[in-house]
Amino acid sequence: MAGGALGGSAGRTHADIRPPVRPRRPARPVRAAAPRVTPSPTPPRPHGMVFHGARGSRMVALTFDADMTPGMWRSLDAKRVRSSYDHRIIKTLDATHTPATIFATGMWIKRYPDVTRTLAADPLLEFGDHSYQHSAFSTPCYGLPVLAPRKRTADVRHAASILDRYVPGHTAYFRFPGGCHDKAAVRAVLAAGVTPVQWDVISGDAFGHDPHAITRTVLREAKGGSIVVMHLNGPPNAPETHAALPGVIRGLRARGLRLVTVSKLLADSS
Incomplete structure (x- = not known):
């Protein structure tokens, strides 16, 4: 009976009858979907100093220098200074x-690597180069x-290599320590393939002890296209x-000015 059910093949069981085996085709490689990346504003090609954006703009860039010198490092080690990072500013x-641009020295990043990684992940912030140890150019x-x-x-380039490690995709902008430069210094920065970015508004926060005076200075001096220099050190x-800072932000917005990163300011200006 079993033989008749299996097509009359005497002596063969169900397990003996299999369909012919076809050679298997190699599996096609599965392509991973490329992550969607929102492109950052394209910075201008390095050609010289930048002090501000387009004056017809209604945008202003707040920038914060994160300084660190060997002397500041020693003061931190000796506990003479508690910190060179004021988290209240970022808060x-x-x-x-409020978007902002941080110009960090390589030494500051090495002192605060975890803070740098955290700030680099903040979509409001971008980083630029501020030299390795804040020496005068x-x-x-x-x-x-x-x-x-x-x-x-x-x-x-040394500072940029440290930024590469902790802030992938950082801007190709550089700020001179102390803002001090001459023609030879500008040429040296351009030779590194980056654009030197200064400012047209000095907030007066460096060693300033009157927050109201700092706020009044920024609100008095800032205009469309301005780049304001402040500091992250505390x-x-x-x-x-x-x-x-709160009064600066409120006051600029009350005047109809939009706060942006340096990249946004200069990309629109170009």
Whole structure:
């Protein structure tokens, strides 16, 4: 009976009858879907100094220098200074949804690597290069140690390599320590493939002890296209930046000005 059911093949069981085996085709490789990336504004090609954006703009860029020198490092180690990072500034920027640009020295990043990673992940913030250890690129420069001319380009690249490690995709912008520069210093920065970005509004927060005076200065001087310089370090170098910042943000927005990153400001200007 079983043989008749299986097509009359005597002596064969169900397990003996199998369909012919066809050679298997190699599996096609599965392509992973490319992640969707929102492109950042394209910075202008390095051609010279930048002090502000287009004057017809209604945008203003707040920038914060994160300084660190060997002397500041020693003061931190000796507990003479508690910190060179004022988290209250970032708390205010986040609470008010205010974009900003941080110009960080390589030494500051090495002192605060975890903080840097956290700030780099904040969509409101972007980073630029502020040299490795805040040495002067020209003199006089507020008593800062002087960087030899032959080391300038290498210093910019050294700081950029540290930024590469902790802030992938950082901007191709550079800010001179102390804002001090000459024609040779500008050429050295351009040779590193980055654009030197200064400012047209000095907030006065460096060693300033009156937050209301800092706020009044920014509101008086800022206009469309302005780049404002402030500091991220906190006391003693910038003891009242955190206190002045809320008034700066409110006052600029009350005048119909939009706060943006340097990249946004310059991309629209170009």
